[in-house]
C-alpha cells in the first residue's frame with residue numbers, strides 16, 4: 193500500500209533538500225500531450241544532483257510514497273502523468289542538465305538525464321560530431337525520458353534507437369542506492385546488462401540520472417527527396433532499393449499519406465505543399481555520405497531507376513538545405529495537424545517490414561465495416577513502424593465516435609498480433625497501454641517482467657501504475 197506525500201512528509205524533505213528543489217506544480221505536469229490522461233496532483237521536486245535524488249528516493253521508500261520521474265513531459269502513453277488518486281512525488285530532472293564530459297577521440301558524451309535532446313545534438317555539433325537521435329519533440333524531450341522510453345525517431349534506420357546509442361547509465365535504484373554504470377566501454381561482458389534493463393523501463397525500476405552516449409562523425413554531404421509512390425508495396429520495394437544502393441548512407445525513410453497532406457492544408461501548421469495535386473502516398477527519404485558523393489545526383493539516379501520499375505511517378509530532390517528542411521517540416525508537422533483535427537484513435541504499431549502493405553490493406557477493410565473514418569497512416573516505415581491514426585469524417589465531431597475507439601483499437605491490435613507485430617513500437621506502455629500489454633504479451637515475458645519489478649522495487653514506489 194502506498195501513501196500520499198503529506199505536508200509532514202514535505203516538511204521532512206525540507207530538512208534534507210535545498211529550497212530550489214521545491215517547485216510549483218503547474219498544469220503541464222498534470223496532462224499528457226494528447227489530453228488523454230489527467231494527473232491528480234503531486235509534490236514537484238527538481239533536484240540538481242544525484243545525491244539529492246537518492247535523498248528523495250530514500251525518503252519516499254521510508255514513507256512508501258510513489259515517485260513519478262518526469263523529463264520533458266512529451267511521452268505519449270501517460271507514463272509521466274500519475275492519475276491514481278494519491279499525491280506522489282513528481283521528480284523532475286529539469287535542473288540536471290549539464291554535460292559532464294565529452295571525449296572527442298572516443299566519440300562519447302556524458303550528460304545528465306535532464307539534458308534536452310536538442311541541446312545534446314547542438315553540443316555534439318559544436319564539437320564537430322553528430323548525436324543522431326531525432327524526434328519531433330526534441331526541443332522539449334530530455335535524454336532521461338528518451339532512455340526510459342527507448343525512443344526511436346527518424347534516424348533508427350541508420351543509427352538504431354536510443355538503446356543502441358547508449359553505452360552506460362547512472363541511476364538511483366528504488367532503495368536509494370546509486371547504480372554507477374557510466375561505462376565508456378564498447379565491450380563489457382560481465383554478467384546481466386543492468387543498463388539495458390533500465391532503458392525502456394519507463395521509470396518503473398529506477399531514476400536515470402546520467403548517461404554516456406555514442407557520438408558519430410557527421411556525414412559530409414546530406415540531402416532529401418520526396419517521391420510519390422504507387423502504393424505502400426512500392427514504398428517497401430523502394431526502401432529495399434535504397435538499402436541496397438546506399439547501405440549506411442540512408443538516414444531516414446518515412447511514409448506520408450495524402451490524408452496527412454490534406455490535414456496540413458486544412459488546419460496547419462502551415463507548410464509548403466510539395467506537389468500541385470494531392471498524391472495518395474509519398475515517401476521522404478534522407479541520405480548522408482562522407483566520401484565526396486553528390487547526394488542530389490544519387491537521388492535523381494534512384495528516381496529514374498525506381499520510375500523504370502513503376503514504383504514512383506513523381507518526385508522532388510532538395511536543391512538546398514532550406515528545401516531539405518521544408519520537406520522535413522511537412523513530416524514533422526503531421527502529428528500537430530492530427531492533434532488539431534482530433535483523433536478517435538492513435539496507434540504506434542510495428543509489423544515485419546514486408547507485411548506493412550498487407551497490414552494497411554487489411555486494416556482498411558476491417559475498419560470500413562465499423563464505420564466511415566479518415567485514416568492518416570504514416571511513419572518510420574524503414575523500421576516497420578506505422579503511426580495509424582483514425583479521425584471522424586470531415587464535418588463530424590469525434591465525440592459521436594467515442595464508443596468506437598475501443599472497437600477500432602481491438603481490431604488493429606488483433607491484426608498486428610496476427611502479423612507478429614507490436615501494438616507499441618516506440619512509445620512504450622505507460623498508463624495508457626497496460627491492458628494491451630496484459631492481453632498481447634508473451635506470458636513468460638510478462639511473468640519475468642513482474643518478477644524483475646518485485647525484486648528491484650518490492651514496495652512498488654517507482655512510477656506506480658506504469659507497465660503493470
Ligand SMILES: Cc1cc2nc3c(=O)[nH]c(=O)nc-3n(C[C@H](O)[C@H](O)[C@H](O)COP(=O)(O)OP(=O)(O)OC[C@H]3O[C@@H](n4cnc5c(N)ncnc54)[C@H](O)[C@@H]3O)c2cc1C
Pocket residue numbers: 225260261262263264265266267268270271272285305326327328329332333334335336337338339340341342343344345346394395396398399400401527528618619622655658
Ligand atoms: C510531437 C511528438 C513527436 C514524438 N515523436 C516521437 C518519435 O518519433 N519517436 C518516439 O519514440 N517518441 C516520440 N514521441 C514521444 C516522446 O517524445 C518520447 O517518448 C520521449 O522519449 C519522452 O521524453 P520526455 O523527456 O518527454 O519523457 P517524459 O514524457 O517526461 O517521460 C516519459 C516516461 O519516461 C519516464 N522518465 C522520464 N525521465 C526519466 C528518468 N530520468 N529516469 C527514469 N524514467 C524517466 C517517465 O516517468 C515516463 O514514464 C513524440 C512526442 C511528441 C509530443
